[in-house]
Amino acid sequence: MNLLRNDALEGAQARRRAQIPDATVARLPLYLRALSELADRGVTTCSSEHVATAAGVSSANVRKDLSHLGSYGTRGVGYDVHQLRDRIAETIGQTQNWKVIIVGAGHLGSALAAYQGFGTRGITIAAVVDEDPALVGSTLGPNTIESVDNLAALVKEHNILIGIIATPPAGAQPVADQLVAAGVTSILNFAPTLVHVPDGVDVRQVDVAVELQILAYHEQRKASSADSGGDE
Amino acid sequence: MNLLRNDALEGAQARRRAQIPDATVARLPLYLRALSELADRGVTTCSSEHVATAAGVSSANVRKDLSHLGSYGTRGVGYDVHQLRDRIAETIGQTQNWKVIIVGAGHLGSALAAYQGFGTRGITIAAVVDEDPALVGSTLGPNTIESVDNLAALVKEHNILIGIIATPPAGAQPVADQLVAAGVTSILNFAPTLVHVPDGVDVRQVDVAVELQILAYHEQRKASSADSGGDE
Protein backbone atom coordinates (compact mmCIF):
# COMPACT_ATOMS: atom_id res chain seq x y z
CA MET A 1 0.00 0.00 0.00
CA ASN A 2 2.68 2.43 1.00
CA LEU A 3 4.96 1.27 -1.74
CA LEU A 4 6.55 4.09 -3.61
CA ARG A 5 6.23 3.37 -7.29
CA ASN A 6 8.82 5.41 -9.16
CA ASP A 7 7.22 8.66 -8.17
CA ALA A 8 10.20 10.68 -9.20
CA LEU A 9 8.80 10.10 -12.66
CA GLU A 10 6.24 12.87 -12.82
CA GLY A 11 4.29 14.61 -10.17
CA ALA A 12 1.13 15.36 -12.07
CA GLN A 13 0.60 11.83 -13.29
CA ALA A 14 1.34 10.43 -9.87
CA ARG A 15 -1.15 12.83 -8.37
CA ARG A 16 -3.75 11.99 -10.93
CA ARG A 17 -3.50 8.31 -10.08
CA ALA A 18 -3.07 8.79 -6.39
CA GLN A 19 -5.79 7.71 -4.08
CA ILE A 20 -7.82 10.67 -2.98
CA PRO A 21 -9.01 10.35 0.63
CA ASP A 22 -12.63 9.27 1.01
CA ALA A 23 -13.51 12.31 3.03
CA THR A 24 -12.22 14.52 0.25
CA VAL A 25 -14.08 12.60 -2.45
CA ALA A 26 -17.29 13.08 -0.53
CA ARG A 27 -16.77 16.84 -0.55
CA LEU A 28 -15.70 17.29 -4.14
CA PRO A 29 -19.28 17.16 -5.42
CA LEU A 30 -20.15 19.96 -3.01
CA TYR A 31 -17.30 22.09 -4.29
CA LEU A 32 -18.35 21.29 -7.81
CA ARG A 33 -21.88 22.42 -7.15
CA ALA A 34 -20.65 25.61 -5.53
CA LEU A 35 -18.28 26.36 -8.39
CA SER A 36 -20.97 25.74 -10.97
CA GLU A 37 -23.17 28.26 -9.25
CA LEU A 38 -20.35 30.78 -9.15
CA ALA A 39 -19.64 30.18 -12.82
CA ASP A 40 -23.31 30.67 -13.67
CA ARG A 41 -23.24 33.97 -11.84
CA GLY A 42 -20.31 35.04 -13.97
CA VAL A 43 -17.72 34.90 -11.23
CA THR A 44 -14.36 34.08 -12.71
CA THR A 45 -12.16 33.89 -9.65
CA CYS A 46 -12.66 32.72 -6.11
CA SER A 47 -10.73 32.14 -2.94
CA SER A 48 -10.73 29.00 -0.84
CA GLU A 49 -12.75 31.01 1.63
CA HIS A 50 -15.49 31.54 -0.96
CA VAL A 51 -15.72 27.88 -1.78
CA ALA A 52 -15.59 27.02 1.89
CA THR A 53 -18.57 29.12 2.88
CA ALA A 54 -20.52 27.94 -0.14
CA ALA A 55 -19.88 24.32 0.75
CA GLY A 56 -20.13 24.69 4.49
CA VAL A 57 -16.61 23.64 5.43
CA SER A 58 -13.47 25.42 6.59
CA SER A 59 -11.20 27.12 4.11
CA ALA A 60 -8.23 25.13 5.33
CA ASN A 61 -10.17 22.01 4.58
CA VAL A 62 -10.91 23.19 1.07
CA ARG A 63 -7.27 23.95 0.38
CA LYS A 64 -6.15 20.62 1.73
CA ASP A 65 -8.75 18.82 -0.34
CA LEU A 66 -7.85 20.66 -3.51
CA SER A 67 -4.18 19.99 -2.94
CA HIS A 68 -4.95 16.30 -3.35
CA LEU A 69 -5.90 16.80 -6.94
CA GLY A 70 -2.88 18.95 -7.62
CA SER A 71 -5.05 21.86 -8.60
CA TYR A 72 -3.38 25.10 -9.23
CA GLY A 73 -4.68 28.17 -7.60
CA THR A 74 -2.53 31.28 -7.54
CA ARG A 75 -1.33 32.65 -4.26
CA GLY A 76 -2.65 36.03 -3.41
CA VAL A 77 -5.40 35.58 -5.98
CA GLY A 78 -7.32 32.38 -5.56
CA TYR A 79 -8.67 29.86 -8.05
CA ASP A 80 -9.94 30.26 -11.55
CA VAL A 81 -13.56 29.18 -11.25
CA HIS A 82 -13.85 27.50 -14.64
CA GLN A 83 -10.53 25.77 -14.45
CA LEU A 84 -11.16 24.45 -10.97
CA ARG A 85 -14.66 23.34 -11.83
CA ASP A 86 -13.38 21.44 -14.85
CA ARG A 87 -10.58 19.93 -12.85
CA ILE A 88 -12.95 18.63 -10.19
CA ALA A 89 -15.45 17.43 -12.77
CA GLU A 90 -12.70 15.50 -14.47
CA THR A 91 -11.49 14.06 -11.19
CA ILE A 92 -14.82 12.72 -10.07
CA GLY A 93 -15.65 11.49 -13.53
CA GLN A 94 -18.30 13.95 -14.49
CA THR A 95 -16.93 14.29 -17.97
CA GLN A 96 -18.75 11.14 -18.86
CA ASN A 97 -22.40 10.39 -18.34
CA TRP A 98 -23.08 7.61 -15.88
CA LYS A 99 -26.07 5.46 -16.55
CA VAL A 100 -27.96 4.04 -13.62
CA ILE A 101 -30.80 1.59 -13.23
CA ILE A 102 -33.47 1.98 -10.60
CA VAL A 103 -34.90 -1.23 -9.20
CA GLY A 104 -38.27 -0.74 -7.60
CA ALA A 105 -40.81 1.73 -8.95
CA GLY A 106 -42.73 2.35 -5.78
CA HIS A 107 -42.99 5.78 -4.23
CA LEU A 108 -39.29 6.15 -3.73
CA GLY A 109 -38.26 4.73 -7.09
CA SER A 110 -40.71 7.06 -8.79
CA ALA A 111 -39.43 10.02 -6.87
CA LEU A 112 -35.87 9.22 -7.87
CA ALA A 113 -36.84 8.71 -11.49
CA ALA A 114 -38.54 12.08 -11.50
CA TYR A 115 -35.69 13.86 -9.78
CA GLN A 116 -34.45 16.80 -11.79
CA GLY A 117 -30.84 17.51 -11.27
CA PHE A 118 -29.21 14.22 -12.07
CA GLY A 119 -28.69 15.45 -15.59
CA THR A 120 -26.49 18.35 -14.60
CA ARG A 121 -24.36 16.05 -12.50
CA GLY A 122 -23.47 13.54 -15.17
CA ILE A 123 -26.08 10.98 -14.23
CA THR A 124 -28.79 9.50 -16.41
CA ILE A 125 -31.55 7.16 -15.37
CA ALA A 126 -31.26 4.63 -18.15
CA ALA A 127 -33.82 2.13 -16.89
CA VAL A 128 -36.44 1.55 -14.23
CA VAL A 129 -37.65 -1.93 -13.39
CA ASP A 130 -40.17 -3.42 -11.00
CA GLU A 131 -41.41 -6.88 -10.23
CA ASP A 132 -45.04 -5.85 -10.13
CA PRO A 133 -46.60 -6.66 -13.54
CA ALA A 134 -49.21 -4.00 -12.89
CA LEU A 135 -46.55 -1.32 -12.97
CA VAL A 136 -44.68 -2.58 -16.02
CA GLY A 137 -45.44 -0.47 -19.02
CA SER A 138 -46.38 2.73 -17.25
CA THR A 139 -44.17 5.69 -17.91
CA LEU A 140 -42.15 7.60 -15.40
CA GLY A 141 -40.94 10.78 -16.94
CA PRO A 142 -38.79 9.78 -19.87
CA ASN A 143 -38.63 6.16 -18.73
CA THR A 144 -40.94 3.23 -19.12
CA ILE A 145 -41.07 0.78 -16.27
CA GLU A 146 -39.88 -2.60 -17.39
CA SER A 147 -40.02 -6.02 -15.82
CA VAL A 148 -37.31 -6.93 -13.37
CA ASP A 149 -36.81 -10.01 -15.53
CA ASN A 150 -35.13 -7.75 -18.05
CA LEU A 151 -32.71 -6.40 -15.48
CA ALA A 152 -29.64 -8.18 -16.78
CA ALA A 153 -30.49 -7.43 -20.39
CA LEU A 154 -31.00 -3.74 -19.66
CA VAL A 155 -27.81 -3.45 -17.67
CA LYS A 156 -25.85 -4.96 -20.51
CA GLU A 157 -27.64 -3.09 -23.24
CA HIS A 158 -26.99 0.30 -21.68
CA ASN A 159 -23.64 -0.53 -20.16
CA ILE A 160 -24.91 0.30 -16.73
CA LEU A 161 -22.43 0.18 -13.86
CA ILE A 162 -24.48 1.75 -11.09
CA GLY A 163 -27.69 0.41 -9.62
CA ILE A 164 -30.16 1.92 -7.20
CA ILE A 165 -32.16 -0.36 -4.94
CA ALA A 166 -35.51 1.15 -4.05
CA THR A 167 -37.36 -1.98 -3.03
CA PRO A 168 -38.77 -3.16 0.27
CA PRO A 169 -36.13 -4.59 2.61
CA ALA A 170 -36.85 -8.20 1.74
CA GLY A 171 -36.08 -7.59 -1.91
CA ALA A 172 -32.80 -5.80 -1.41
CA GLN A 173 -30.42 -8.73 -1.22
CA PRO A 174 -31.86 -10.69 -4.17
CA VAL A 175 -31.86 -7.52 -6.23
CA ALA A 176 -28.28 -6.78 -5.25
CA ASP A 177 -27.30 -10.28 -6.33
CA GLN A 178 -28.99 -9.81 -9.68
CA LEU A 179 -27.37 -6.45 -10.20
CA VAL A 180 -23.94 -7.80 -9.41
CA ALA A 181 -24.49 -10.82 -11.62
CA ALA A 182 -25.46 -8.52 -14.46
CA GLY A 183 -22.25 -6.54 -14.10
CA VAL A 184 -23.15 -3.65 -11.85
CA THR A 185 -20.25 -2.69 -9.59
CA SER A 186 -21.72 0.18 -7.58
CA ILE A 187 -24.95 0.09 -5.63
CA LEU A 188 -26.89 2.77 -3.85
CA ASN A 189 -29.18 1.03 -1.41
CA PHE A 190 -32.24 2.76 -0.01
CA ALA A 191 -33.66 -0.34 1.59
CA PRO A 192 -33.05 -0.46 5.33
CA THR A 193 -31.07 -3.67 5.09
CA LEU A 194 -27.45 -4.55 4.85
CA VAL A 195 -26.65 -6.05 1.46
CA HIS A 196 -23.70 -8.33 0.98
CA VAL A 197 -21.70 -7.99 -2.21
CA PRO A 198 -18.46 -9.44 -3.49
CA ASP A 199 -15.18 -7.58 -3.27
CA GLY A 200 -14.83 -4.88 -5.86
CA VAL A 201 -18.45 -3.84 -5.61
CA ASP A 202 -19.17 -0.61 -3.76
CA VAL A 203 -22.30 -0.14 -1.74
CA ARG A 204 -23.55 3.06 -0.24
CA GLN A 205 -26.44 3.04 2.13
CA VAL A 206 -29.07 5.72 2.52
CA ASP A 207 -31.50 5.19 5.33
CA VAL A 208 -33.88 8.00 6.03
CA ALA A 209 -35.13 6.50 9.26
CA VAL A 210 -31.59 6.26 10.57
CA GLU A 211 -31.01 9.91 9.76
CA LEU A 212 -34.10 10.83 11.71
CA GLN A 213 -33.08 8.62 14.59
CA ILE A 214 -29.75 10.40 14.77
CA LEU A 215 -31.55 13.72 14.89
CA ALA A 216 -33.89 12.33 17.54
CA TYR A 217 -30.93 11.37 19.70
CA HIS A 218 -29.64 14.90 19.62
CA GLU A 219 -33.10 16.26 20.33
CA GLN A 220 -33.28 14.06 23.37
CA ARG A 221 -29.95 15.34 24.58
CA LYS A 222 -31.04 18.91 24.11
CA ALA A 223 -34.18 18.23 26.08
CA SER A 224 -32.48 16.47 28.97
CA SER A 225 -29.68 18.99 29.26
CA ALA A 226 -32.27 21.75 29.25
CA ASP A 227 -34.22 20.59 32.26
CA SER A 228 -31.37 19.37 34.44
CA GLY A 229 -28.91 22.20 33.84
CA GLY A 230 -27.19 21.85 30.52
CA ASP A 231 -23.84 20.14 30.78
CA GLU A 232 -22.35 21.82 27.81
CA MET B 1 -13.60 19.76 27.61
CA ASN B 2 -11.45 17.28 29.38
CA LEU B 3 -12.45 18.52 32.77
CA LEU B 4 -13.26 15.77 35.18
CA ARG B 5 -16.43 16.73 36.95
CA ASN B 6 -16.66 14.78 40.21
CA ASP B 7 -16.92 11.52 38.40
CA ALA B 8 -16.23 9.49 41.49
CA LEU B 9 -19.84 10.28 42.26
CA GLU B 10 -21.57 7.64 40.23
CA GLY B 11 -20.46 5.87 37.11
CA ALA B 12 -23.83 5.02 35.62
CA GLN B 13 -25.22 8.51 35.82
CA ALA B 14 -22.04 9.98 34.45
CA ARG B 15 -22.18 7.53 31.59
CA ARG B 16 -25.78 8.25 30.91
CA ARG B 17 -25.09 11.91 30.53
CA ALA B 18 -21.79 11.50 28.79
CA GLN B 19 -21.48 12.53 25.21
CA ILE B 20 -21.62 9.51 22.97
CA PRO B 21 -19.32 9.87 19.95
CA ASP B 22 -21.08 10.81 16.72
CA ALA B 23 -19.79 7.77 14.93
CA THR B 24 -21.31 5.57 17.60
CA VAL B 25 -24.63 7.38 17.55
CA ALA B 26 -24.84 6.79 13.82
CA ARG B 27 -24.43 3.07 14.35
CA LEU B 28 -26.82 2.59 17.27
CA PRO B 29 -29.89 2.58 15.01
CA LEU B 30 -28.28 -0.22 13.01
CA TYR B 31 -27.70 -2.26 16.13
CA LEU B 32 -31.22 -1.55 17.21
CA ARG B 33 -32.60 -2.79 13.94
CA ALA B 34 -30.48 -5.92 14.13
CA LEU B 35 -31.51 -6.60 17.71
CA SER B 36 -35.17 -6.11 16.93
CA GLU B 37 -34.89 -8.70 14.18
CA LEU B 38 -33.17 -11.10 16.53
CA ALA B 39 -35.83 -10.54 19.16
CA ASP B 40 -38.55 -11.18 16.60
CA ARG B 41 -36.90 -14.45 15.71
CA GLY B 42 -37.01 -15.44 19.35
CA VAL B 43 -33.29 -15.16 19.96
CA THR B 44 -32.67 -14.21 23.57
CA THR B 45 -28.90 -13.91 23.68
CA CYS B 46 -26.30 -12.74 21.26
CA SER B 47 -22.60 -12.02 21.07
CA SER B 48 -20.97 -8.85 19.82
CA GLU B 49 -19.98 -10.93 16.82
CA HIS B 50 -23.63 -11.57 15.99
CA VAL B 51 -24.54 -7.94 16.18
CA ALA B 52 -21.46 -7.04 14.21
CA THR B 53 -22.23 -9.24 11.23
CA ALA B 54 -25.86 -8.18 11.27
CA ALA B 55 -24.88 -4.52 11.22
CA GLY B 56 -21.89 -4.85 8.93
CA VAL B 57 -19.19 -3.66 11.29
CA SER B 58 -16.43 -5.29 13.29
CA SER B 59 -17.14 -6.94 16.61
CA ALA B 60 -14.53 -4.81 18.33
CA ASN B 61 -16.35 -1.78 17.05
CA VAL B 62 -19.62 -3.04 18.45
CA ARG B 63 -18.14 -3.65 21.86
CA LYS B 64 -16.49 -0.26 21.94
CA ASP B 65 -19.73 1.40 20.90
CA LEU B 66 -21.78 -0.44 23.48
CA SER B 67 -19.28 0.37 26.18
CA HIS B 68 -20.18 4.03 25.70
CA LEU B 69 -23.68 3.42 26.94
CA GLY B 70 -22.48 1.38 29.86
CA SER B 71 -24.38 -1.60 28.66
CA TYR B 72 -23.92 -4.77 30.53
CA GLY B 73 -23.21 -7.86 28.60
CA THR B 74 -21.93 -10.87 30.48
CA ARG B 75 -18.48 -12.12 29.71
CA GLY B 76 -18.37 -15.54 28.22
CA VAL B 77 -22.05 -15.27 27.32
CA GLY B 78 -22.89 -12.16 25.40
CA TYR B 79 -25.77 -9.74 25.58
CA ASP B 80 -29.38 -10.23 26.49
CA VAL B 81 -31.17 -9.29 23.30
CA HIS B 82 -34.19 -7.65 24.91
CA GLN B 83 -32.23 -5.78 27.51
CA LEU B 84 -29.72 -4.47 25.02
CA ARG B 85 -32.43 -3.50 22.58
CA ASP B 86 -34.27 -1.58 25.27
CA ARG B 87 -31.08 0.05 26.46
CA ILE B 88 -30.24 1.29 22.97
CA ALA B 89 -33.81 2.36 22.31
CA GLU B 90 -33.73 4.37 25.50
CA THR B 91 -30.38 5.89 24.64
CA ILE B 92 -31.36 7.13 21.22
CA GLY B 93 -34.74 8.26 22.45
CA GLN B 94 -36.93 5.70 20.85
CA THR B 95 -39.04 5.34 23.93
CA GLN B 96 -40.89 8.40 22.86
CA ASN B 97 -42.52 9.04 19.55
CA TRP B 98 -40.97 11.83 17.57
CA LYS B 99 -43.26 13.86 15.41
CA VAL B 100 -41.92 15.25 12.17
CA ILE B 101 -43.24 17.63 9.56
CA ILE B 102 -42.54 17.19 5.87
CA VAL B 103 -42.29 20.37 3.87
CA GLY B 104 -42.81 19.78 0.17
CA ALA B 105 -45.27 17.23 -1.12
CA GLY B 106 -43.69 16.59 -4.49
CA HIS B 107 -42.45 13.19 -5.51
CA LEU B 108 -39.98 12.95 -2.70
CA GLY B 109 -42.24 14.33 -0.01
CA SER B 110 -44.94 11.91 -1.05
CA ALA B 111 -42.52 9.02 -1.01
CA LEU B 112 -41.42 9.92 2.49
CA ALA B 113 -44.97 10.35 3.70
CA ALA B 114 -45.82 6.91 2.34
CA TYR B 115 -42.75 5.24 3.78
CA GLN B 116 -43.63 2.33 5.99
CA GLY B 117 -41.14 1.75 8.70
CA PHE B 118 -41.02 5.07 10.45
CA GLY B 119 -43.60 3.81 12.88
CA THR B 120 -41.46 0.99 14.18
CA ARG B 121 -38.61 3.40 14.76
CA GLY B 122 -40.40 5.88 16.92
CA ILE B 123 -41.15 8.39 14.19
CA THR B 124 -44.53 9.74 13.14
CA ILE B 125 -45.29 12.00 10.22
CA ALA B 126 -47.49 14.51 11.98
CA ALA B 127 -47.95 16.93 9.10
CA VAL B 128 -47.22 17.46 5.43
CA VAL B 129 -47.31 20.92 3.92
CA ASP B 130 -46.79 22.35 0.46
CA GLU B 131 -46.94 25.77 -1.06
CA ASP B 132 -48.86 24.65 -4.13
CA PRO B 133 -52.57 25.35 -3.51
CA ALA B 134 -53.42 22.61 -6.00
CA LEU B 135 -51.91 20.02 -3.70
CA VAL B 136 -53.43 21.28 -0.49
CA GLY B 137 -56.27 19.09 0.62
CA SER B 138 -55.24 15.90 -1.11
CA THR B 139 -54.46 12.99 1.15
CA LEU B 140 -51.19 11.20 1.46
CA GLY B 141 -51.71 8.01 3.37
CA PRO B 142 -52.95 9.07 6.80
CA ASN B 143 -52.03 12.70 6.22
CA THR B 144 -53.73 15.54 4.47
CA ILE B 145 -51.54 18.05 2.72
CA GLU B 146 -51.90 21.45 4.27
CA SER B 147 -50.78 24.87 3.24
CA VAL B 148 -47.28 25.92 4.08
CA ASP B 149 -48.89 28.97 5.65
CA ASN B 150 -49.96 26.74 8.50
CA LEU B 151 -46.43 25.53 9.09
CA ALA B 152 -45.85 27.35 12.34
CA ALA B 153 -49.29 26.51 13.67
CA LEU B 154 -48.87 22.83 12.90
CA VAL B 155 -45.42 22.69 14.44
CA LYS B 156 -46.71 24.20 17.62
CA GLU B 157 -49.93 22.24 17.71
CA HIS B 158 -48.16 18.89 17.43
CA ASN B 159 -45.05 19.85 19.35
CA ILE B 160 -42.91 19.02 16.37
CA LEU B 161 -39.15 19.30 16.83
CA ILE B 162 -37.95 17.70 13.61
CA GLY B 163 -38.57 18.95 10.09
CA ILE B 164 -37.88 17.41 6.72
CA ILE B 165 -37.18 19.66 3.77
CA ALA B 166 -38.28 18.06 0.51
CA THR B 167 -38.57 21.13 -1.64
CA PRO B 168 -36.65 22.32 -4.69
CA PRO B 169 -33.28 23.87 -3.82
CA ALA B 170 -34.52 27.45 -3.98
CA GLY B 171 -37.10 26.79 -1.30
CA ALA B 172 -34.79 25.13 1.17
CA GLN B 173 -33.41 28.16 2.99
CA PRO B 174 -36.72 30.00 3.40
CA VAL B 175 -38.33 26.81 4.62
CA ALA B 176 -35.50 26.19 7.04
CA ASP B 177 -35.95 29.71 8.39
CA GLN B 178 -39.65 29.14 8.88
CA LEU B 179 -39.08 25.81 10.57
CA VAL B 180 -36.55 27.29 12.95
CA ALA B 181 -38.78 30.26 13.68
CA ALA B 182 -41.61 27.87 14.51
CA GLY B 183 -39.47 26.00 17.01
CA VAL B 184 -38.00 23.12 15.05
CA THR B 185 -34.48 22.31 16.19
CA SER B 186 -33.55 19.43 13.90
CA ILE B 187 -33.74 19.45 10.13
CA LEU B 188 -33.26 16.72 7.58
CA ASN B 189 -32.57 18.43 4.28
CA PHE B 190 -33.06 16.61 0.98
CA ALA B 191 -32.63 19.71 -1.14
CA PRO B 192 -29.18 19.92 -2.73
CA THR B 193 -28.37 23.16 -1.00
CA LEU B 194 -26.58 24.17 2.13
CA VAL B 195 -28.99 25.63 4.66
CA HIS B 196 -27.81 28.01 7.33
CA VAL B 197 -29.32 27.68 10.77
CA PRO B 198 -28.63 29.22 14.17
CA ASP B 199 -26.56 27.46 16.79
CA GLY B 200 -28.43 24.75 18.55
CA VAL B 201 -30.22 23.58 15.44
CA ASP B 202 -28.96 20.36 13.86
CA VAL B 203 -29.04 19.82 10.15
CA ARG B 204 -28.38 16.60 8.33
CA GLN B 205 -28.03 16.59 4.60
CA VAL B 206 -29.10 13.82 2.27
CA ASP B 207 -28.14 14.32 -1.33
CA VAL B 208 -28.79 11.44 -3.66
CA ALA B 209 -26.87 12.98 -6.51
CA VAL B 210 -23.81 13.35 -4.32
CA GLU B 211 -24.02 9.70 -3.32
CA LEU B 212 -24.12 8.71 -6.96
CA GLN B 213 -21.24 11.02 -7.76
CA ILE B 214 -19.17 9.35 -5.09
CA LEU B 215 -19.95 5.97 -6.58
CA ALA B 216 -19.13 7.32 -10.02
CA TYR B 217 -15.72 8.45 -8.81
CA HIS B 218 -14.94 4.95 -7.62
CA GLU B 219 -16.24 3.50 -10.87
CA GLN B 220 -13.91 5.73 -12.76
CA ARG B 221 -11.01 4.60 -10.67
CA LYS B 222 -11.90 0.98 -11.24
CA ALA B 223 -12.05 1.60 -14.96
CA SER B 224 -8.77 3.46 -15.20
CA SER B 225 -6.89 1.04 -13.00
CA ALA B 226 -8.24 -1.81 -15.10
CA ASP B 227 -6.93 -0.63 -18.45
CA SER B 228 -3.56 0.68 -17.34
CA GLY B 229 -2.61 -2.15 -15.01
CA GLY B 230 -4.40 -1.95 -11.71
CA ASP B 231 -2.46 -0.06 -9.10
CA GLU B 232 -4.04 -1.80 -6.17
Add this chain to the structure above:
DNA sequence: AGGAGTTAGAGAACCCGTTCACAAAATCGT
Protein backbone atom coordinates in the same frame (compact mmCIF):
# COMPACT_ATOMS: atom_id res chain seq x y z
C1' DA C 1 9.90 50.06 -7.64
C1' DG C 2 8.77 48.77 -3.21
C1' DG C 3 5.87 47.85 0.61
C1' DA C 4 1.36 46.34 2.35
C1' DG C 5 -2.02 43.09 1.97
C1' DT C 6 -3.93 38.72 0.34
C1' DT C 7 -4.08 33.88 -0.40
C1' DA C 8 -2.51 29.16 -1.82
C1' DG C 9 0.16 25.29 -0.34
C1' DA C 10 2.51 22.33 2.82
C1' DG C 11 4.23 20.59 7.10
C1' DA C 12 3.12 19.90 12.10
C1' DA C 13 0.11 19.27 15.74
C1' DC C 14 -3.94 17.63 17.20
C1' DC C 15 -8.23 15.06 17.53
C1' DC C 16 -11.33 11.34 16.66
C1' DG C 17 -12.28 6.80 15.55
C1' DT C 18 -10.96 2.02 14.62
C1' DT C 19 -8.40 -1.93 15.43
C1' DC C 20 -5.54 -4.67 18.33
C1' DA C 21 -4.39 -7.24 22.31
C1' DC C 22 -5.21 -8.80 26.59
C1' DA C 23 -7.12 -9.37 31.20
C1' DA C 24 -11.34 -10.38 33.78
C1' DA C 25 -15.48 -12.90 34.26
C1' DA C 26 -18.66 -16.08 33.04
C1' DT C 27 -20.03 -21.14 31.42
C1' DC C 28 -19.25 -25.95 30.54
C1' DG C 29 -17.25 -30.41 30.80
C1' DT C 30 -14.87 -33.67 33.40
Add this chain to the structure above:
DNA sequence: ACGATTTTGTGAACGGGTTCTCTAACTCCT
Protein backbone atom coordinates in the same frame (compact mmCIF):
# COMPACT_ATOMS: atom_id res chain seq x y z
C1' DA D 1 -13.48 -28.29 42.04
C1' DC D 2 -10.82 -26.96 38.38
C1' DG D 3 -9.18 -26.26 33.84
C1' DA D 4 -10.61 -25.18 29.13
C1' DT D 5 -13.30 -22.13 26.50
C1' DT D 6 -15.96 -18.26 25.39
C1' DT D 7 -16.75 -13.49 25.28
C1' DT D 8 -16.91 -8.86 27.27
C1' DG D 9 -14.70 -4.57 28.42
C1' DT D 10 -10.81 -1.66 28.15
C1' DG D 11 -6.30 0.36 27.58
C1' DA D 12 -2.94 0.98 23.90
C1' DA D 13 -1.48 1.35 19.26
C1' DC D 14 -2.58 2.93 14.93
C1' DG D 15 -4.40 5.61 11.08
C1' DG D 16 -7.04 9.14 8.86
C1' DG D 17 -8.74 13.61 8.84
C1' DT D 18 -8.98 18.35 10.41
C1' DT D 19 -7.03 22.36 12.12
C1' DC D 20 -3.13 25.31 12.89
C1' DT D 21 0.75 27.82 11.44
C1' DC D 22 3.93 29.57 8.55
C1' DT D 23 6.15 30.47 4.14
C1' DA D 24 6.05 31.62 -0.60
C1' DA D 25 3.95 33.96 -4.29
C1' DC D 26 0.95 37.12 -6.32
C1' DT D 27 -1.69 41.89 -6.66
C1' DC D 28 -2.51 46.51 -5.65
C1' DC D 29 -1.51 50.93 -4.01
C1' DT D 30 1.56 54.66 -3.44
